[in-house]
Amino acid sequence: GAVVSQHPSWVICKSGTSVKIECRSLDFQATTMFWYRQFPKQSLMLMATSNEGSKATYEQGVEKDKFLINHASLTLSTLTVTSAHPEDSSFYICSATGLAGQPYEQYFGPGTRLTVT
Amino acid sequence: KNEVEQSPQNLTAQEGEFITINCSYSVGISALHWLQQHPGGGIVSLFMLSSGKKKHGRLIATINIQEKHSSLHITASHPRDSAVYICAVRPRANTDKLIFGTGTRLQVFP
Numbered sequence: 233g234a235v236v237s238q239h240p241s242w243v244i245c246k247s248g249t250s251v252k253i254e255c256r257s258l259d260f261q262a263t264t265m266f267w268y269r270q271f272p273k274q275s276l277m278l279m280a281t282s283n284e285g286s287k288a289t290y291e292q293g294v295e296k297d298k299f300l301i302n303h304a305s306l307t308l309s310t311l312t313v314t315s316a317h318p319e320d321s322s323f324y325i326c327s328a329t330g331l332a333g334q335p336y337e338q339y340f341g342p343g344t345r346l347t348v349t
Numbered sequence: 350k351n352e353v354e355q356s357p358q359n360l361t362a363q364e365g366e367f368i369t370i371n372c373s374y375s376v377g378i379s380a381l382h383w384l385q386q387h388p389g390g391g392i393v394s395l396f397m398l399s400s401g402k403k404k405h406g407r408l409i410a411t412i413n414i415q416e417k418h419s420s421l422h423i424t425a426s427h428p429r430d431s432a433v434y435i436c437a438v439r440p441r442a443n444t445d446k447l448i449f450g451t452g453t454r455l456q457v458f459p
Binding site: 264266270274275276278281323325327329337338339340341342343345 | 382384389390391392393394397435445446447449450451452
């Protein structure tokens with residue numbers, strides 16, 4: 233089946249620094265990638281949708297300048313949390329759809345746990 | 350009211366029991382997903398269906414489009430089935446985004 237990886241799986245950073253999270257589709261071309269955020273014991277919250285080669289579409293309430301998303305190739309999207317603060321600590325998950333499997337199927341990455349101290 | 354409702358929110362079972370998790374939605378959809386999230390956090394897509402029934406091992410998913418309802422069944426449950434099960438729908442009006450239910454936390458005891 234189609235595989236999506238994320239790197240790193242967990243990261244600890246200090247307030248004020250920036251953190252980059254990578255999402256890769258390993259065996260298919262991902263035309264669309266989604267970035268989610270999940271707080272403990274809550275469901276996934278969509279942050280943004282990114283299509284290869286174009287600007288990401290952010291959900292209402294998500295700061296574009298805070299969460300920079302780049303989808304430079306059909307296999308890689310990155311989420312950069314800029315000037316991180318403790319409230320940005322969360323579990324970030326990406327998913328991808330594209331030229332694999334069934335139409336509409338979304339393949340999820342394993343997630344990245346971010347802790348900002 | 351959420352567009353996707355799951356029940357129950359929490360479920361405990363003894364190993365070997367038959368388990369049913371329900372999902373009701375209020376929008377027209379093109380597909381419904383059942384996802385599994387283990388305590389480590391990673392999400393696995395179990396099923397995607399738009400009609401009828403699908404079976405994979407001990408897992409069965411059914412959907413009734415007219416009633417806007419889907420069920421996930423686990424036969425002969427096992428402690429390793431302990432996880433959060435999430436129902437998500439793809440609205441007909443939008444082919445990209447998913448609307449997620451709040452999840453059902455399942456614990457299976459030996």
